Amino acid sequence: MTELRRRGAAADPDSTDNLSDKEADGDDRLGLVGDAEGECEGDTKANTPDVPPSADNTPEYLNKALEGLSSRWRNWWIRGILSLTMISGFFLIIYLGPVMLIIVVMSVQIKCFQEIITIGYRVYHSYELPWFRTLSWYFLICVNYFFYGETVADYFGALVQREEPLQFLVRYHRFISFALYLAGFCMFVLSLVKKHYRLQFYMFAWTHVTLLIVVTQSHLVIQNLFEGMIWFIVPISIVICNDIMAYLFGFFFGRTPLIKLSPKKTWEGFIGGFFSTVVFSFIFAYLLSQYQYFVCPVEYNSETNRFAVECQPPDLFIQQEYTLPAVVENTIGQKTVHLYPFQIHSVALSSFASLIGPFGGFFASGFKRAFKIKDFADTIPGHGGIMDRFDCQYLMATFTHVYIASFIRGPNPSKVLQQLLVLQPEQQLSIFNTLRSHLRERGILPPAVLEAQ
Amino acid sequence: MGQTDGSETEGRADRDGASDTEGKQDVPEVPVPADDTPEVLNKALSGLSSRWKNWWVRGILTLAMISFFFFIIYLGPMVLMMIVLCVQIKCFHEIITIGYSVYHSYHLPWFRTLSWYFLLCVNYFFYGETVTDYFFTLVQREEPLRILSKYHRFISFALYLTGFCMFVLSLVKKHYRLQFYMFGWTHVTLLIIVTQSHLIIHNLFEGMIWFIVPISCVICNDIMAYMFGFFFGRTPLIKLSPKKTWEGFIGGFFATILFGILLSYVMAGYRYFVCPVEFNNDSNSFTVYCEPSELFQLQYYVLPSVLQSATGWTTVRLYPFQIHSIALSSFASIMGPFGGFFASGFKRAFKIKDFANTIPGHGGIMDRFDCQYLMATFVNVYIASFIRGPNPSKVIQQLLALRLDQQLHIFNSLKAHLIEKGLLPAVEEAA
Numbered sequence: 001m002t003e004l005r006r007r008g009a010a011a012d013p014d015s016t017d018n019l020s021d022k023e024a025d026g027d028d029r030l031g032l033v034g035d036a037e038g039e040c041e042g043d044t045k046a047n048t049p050d051v052p053p054s055a056d057n058t059p060e061y062l063n064k065a066l067e068g069l070s071s072r073w074r075n076w077w078i079r080g081i082l083s084l085t086m087i088s089g090f091f092l093i094i095y096l097g098p099v100m101l102i103i104v105v106m107s108v109q110i111k112c113f114q115e116i117i118t119i120g121y122r123v124y125h126s127y128e129l130p131w132f133r134t135l136s137w138y139f140l141i142c143v144n145y146f147f148y149g150e151t152v153a154d155y156f157g158a159l160v161q162r163e164e165p166l167q168f169l170v171r172y173h174r175f176i177s178f179a180l181y182l183a184g185f186c187m188f189v190l191s192l193v194k195k196h197y198r199l200q201f202y203m204f205a206w207t208h209v210t211l212l213i214v215v216t217q218s219h220l221v222i223q224n225l226f227e228g229m230i231w232f233i234v235p236i237s238i239v240i241c242n243d244i245m246a247y248l249f250g251f252f253f254g255r256t257p258l259i260k261l262s263p264k265k266t267w268e269g270f271i272g273g274f275f276s277t278v279v280f281s282f283i284f285a286y287l288l289s290q291y292q293y294f295v296c297p298v299e300y301n302s303e304t305n306r307f308a309v310e311c312q313p314p315d316l317f318i319q320q321e322y323t324l325p326a327v328v329e330n331t332i333g334q335k336t337v338h339l340y341p342f343q344i345h346s347v348a349l350s351s352f353a354s355l356i357g358p359f360g361g362f363f364a365s366g367f368k369r370a371f372k373i374k375d376f377a378d379t380i381p382g383h384g385g386i387m388d389r390f391d392c393q394y395l396m397a398t399f400t401h402v403y404i405a406s407f408i409r410g411p412n413p414s415k416v417l418q419q420l421l422v423l424q425p426e427q428q429l430s431i432f433n434t435l436r437s438h439l440r441e442r443g444i445l446p447p448a449v450l451e452a453q
Numbered sequence: 454m455g456q457t458d459g460s461e462t463e464g465r466a467d468r469d470g471a472s473d474t475e476g477k478q479d480v481p482e483v484p485v486p487a488d489d490t491p492e493v494l495n496k497a498l499s500g501l502s503s504r505w506k507n508w509w510v511r512g513i514l515t516l517a518m519i520s521f522f523f524f525i526i527y528l529g530p531m532v533l534m535m536i537v538l539c540v541q542i543k544c545f546h547e548i549i550t551i552g553y554s555v556y557h558s559y560h561l562p563w564f565r566t567l568s569w570y571f572l573l574c575v576n577y578f579f580y581g582e583t584v585t586d587y588f589f590t591l592v593q594r595e596e597p598l599r600i601l602s603k604y605h606r607f608i609s610f611a612l613y614l615t616g617f618c619m620f621v622l623s624l625v626k627k628h629y630r631l632q633f634y635m636f637g638w639t640h641v642t643l644l645i646i647v648t649q650s651h652l653i654i655h656n657l658f659e660g661m662i663w664f665i666v667p668i669s670c671v672i673c674n675d676i677m678a679y680m681f682g683f684f685f686g687r688t689p690l691i692k693l694s695p696k697k698t699w700e701g702f703i704g705g706f707f708a709t710i711l712f713g714i715l716l717s718y719v720m721a722g723y724r725y726f727v728c729p730v731e732f733n734n735d736s737n738s739f740t741v742y743c744e745p746s747e748l749f750q751l752q753y754y755v756l757p758s759v760l761q762s763a764t765g766w767t768t769v770r771l772y773p774f775q776i777h778s779i780a781l782s783s784f785a786s787i788m789g790p791f792g793g794f795f796a797s798g799f800k801r802a803f804k805i806k807d808f809a810n811t812i813p814g815h816g817g818i819m820d821r822f823d824c825q826y827l828m829a830t831f832v833n834v835y836i837a838s839f840i841r842g843p844n845p846s847k848v849i850q851q852l853l854a855l856r857l858d859q860q861l862h863i864f865n866s867l868k869a870h871l872i873e874k875g876l877l878p879a880v881e882e883a884a
Contacts, residue, residue, distance in 0.1 A: 174834050178834045182788060189794045198802040200798075201799060205637060209640055359618050402606050402610045406606055407607070417863050419848050432864075444860075445864075
């Protein structure tokens with residue numbers, strides 16, 4: 001059995017059977033639907049054949065409503081309607097608030113994990129492996145427990161201090177998480193079966209890489225959210241906008257192919273998408289920066305036991321005057337302009353989304369080609385699986401998190417205080433003195449009066 | 454590079470600490486090990502039969518490795534860190550080479566370069582975090598270091614992204630699947646090896662005893678389990694490694710606990726082992742000089758009455774660290790072998806006998822270190838949960854990075870806390 005699994009260079013016809021319910025074979029399909037990124041399944045620049053109608057789970061009423069149109073336009077309409085539905089859904093959950101957002105992020109993560117693991121099962125024909133489904137889900141729970149515990153300990157310090165069992169769980173959090181993980185590890189070792197060693201190791205590695213990609217990055221998304229909902233909304237919107245704009249520019253003006261991996265991407269779409277995304281993010285950031293609901297860090301109010309978004313807007317979200325460089329002055333006729341500093345940052349975010357974000361899409365396309373699947377799953381009619389929609393988002397979320405950590409905020413004050421209170425008394429005292437002299441130097445504290453210490 | 458296949462027979466794929474010579478059951482005799490036994494050894498042992506020759510080779514190499522271990526401990530923390538780095542690179546190299554062999558992917562464009570590049574990136578990230586945590590004052594002094602440390606995460610991320618983009622650009626039409634496999638293989642290897650070797654270095658900084666005792670416990674467990682298995686072994690432990698026996702497992706457990714207690718007692722008396730490793734700004738070198746913490750000061754423990762009647766003592770003087778060492782050696786004896794089983798399963802899955810042929814009679818570096826990695830992670834988690842709090846210099850560093858109003862707020866909270874604890878007099882100037 002292990003011979004079948006030898007991965008010679010594209011020389012394993014047997015293992016590609018039954019891989020996906022809907023694909024043809026391998027390399028002829030390059031021109032087409034292996035690329036679900038640019039949202040375009042209508043015809044394009046190159047002489048690619050017409051796309052077959054999308055998957056079977058289009059709802060009945062949609063089918064009825066559109067049965068008059070030709071198949072190509074029908075597909076376009078389905079994708080369009082679903083896009084609008086998803087975007088409206090997005091706005092709805094933003095309105096519903098942070099708790100809802102966290103729940104949605106969690107659900108998306110679980111669904112993406114499930115999609116990728118299912119692909120792994122199909123690739124390796126390993127449905128019958130003992131224990132493996134249980135173990136994959138168990139590892140997912142462990143890693144989520146670890147990350148959510150760290151988040152709860154960081155952001156809900158006051159709540160944790162109140163409840164005794166929570167305090168215990170937080171104090172020994174790492175140890176408990178490690179013990180849970182080890183239990184899974186030992187179960188894996190004990191479940192190794194003589195004929196299936198290689199398969200089991202493959203699935204183990206597959207699970208771990210998936211956890212690394214999907215779970216860690218979804219927690220970065222949640223940490224961005226806590227920084228302020230604008231740090232969650234703007235990056236996601238930028239990626240969506242870039243997708244749509246790159247498709248539209250490609251549709252109308254596209255001529256030069258961008259990369260062999262996704263032959264429907266074009267340079268015109270890429271560059272047009274870049275500029276229009278920067279403009280979009282500039283405007284969108286301006287709109288959102290005015291509302292405290294988006295701009296304030298999400299905090300947990302211990303008294304009302306709910307999340308609150310109320311604060312004094314940070315400097316980043318207070319309009320400032322910027323002097324325009326001379327060349328722009330002449331064209332516009334204004335000397336200075338009022339901008340939110342956040343808009344400058346949004347230019348950086350949108351540049352990343354347009355220039356590097358597509359690499360996440362190429363990675364996913366390459367992955368789908370490598371395993372000869374058309375889409376990650378069939379969840380969304382016309383679009384594929386949840387992972388298809390979110391593949392660029394994950395890279396963006398990581399970038400946003402690193403950006404915030406490096407350029408925007410410092411460490412979390414409540415976390416620092418929490419660490420302080422755990423130290424030894426002598427260490428606390430020495431830190432207290434250091435801090436006091438530092439604050440005195442800065443003039444925040446009145447200078448020292450001689451007193452007995 | 455250790456690619457012999459076909460050893461489906463149970464007797465060979467198991468290398469952890471047990472011997473290649475005959476075990477309890479009727480296991481066929483082991484063939485003479487690989488070719489790179491040094492000439493000198495070959496000559497010296499030419500008279501003996503092949504079975505004993507193998508035994509002697511393994512024994513001599515074991516003693517050589519243990520002496521080498523003592524030698525580098527003597528040389529100090531700096532050399533230890535370098536050795537850890539070298540071991541990590543060698544283990545990475547061994548596992549990646551196995552990947553190449555399994556997938557016949559030597560000819561993949563760029564992949565060797567990319568694997569080493571990712572290794573460099575992840576190491577840069579971890580070493581940067583370590584340097585920032587522990588060498589805070591040195592970093593603040595030097596301007597280029599300060600900038601590198603302030604934007605450290607961003608720089609590391611940018612470096613990693615470059616590698617990621619290079620990977621995407623290097624995807625070649627016929628080799629997609631192979632390339633993704635190697636990408637996944639590299640990342641899992643990095644996850645296992647590089648992160649855990651940095652946990653080892655963190656343990657080292659906590660005090661060399663936290664580095665030496667766990668490693669010694671694992672080595673002792675290997676040797677003791679083998680000895681007990683050799684003399685008393687009868688009941689097989691797990692199908693995966695048929696030469697392990699329950700007698701070896703249990704005997705090794707008790708022997709290792711005893712060894713751990715004795716070794717801790719010997720080491721806890723010396724500052725060199727017990728003090729956290731610190732970087733002295735003035736002398737620009739590592740120092741291990743401090744007042745030993747409570748963990749390493751002898752205390753009186755009252756024995757439970759059953760032990761009292763057995764030994765005739767009412768109290769006993771122990772270092773608290775010895776109690777912790779019982780926990781560490783228990784983990785080494787009970788869980789450590791699972792790391793070995795994992796590696797055995799891996800070798801069977803990919804039909805290799807050893808990870809490599811680096812050490813005559815023992816296989817590759819990874820063969821010796823497979824149990825150590827799990828142990829290092831456990832020690833790190835143990836220290837973080839039960840022993841130390843956060844690192845004070847790291848806390849100061851974070852404090853000084855906050856905004857001034859946040860600093861003031863924390864200052865007031867801290868002052869209230871200290872006054873409450875009686876560490877500060879209640880009369881203080883108003884802030």
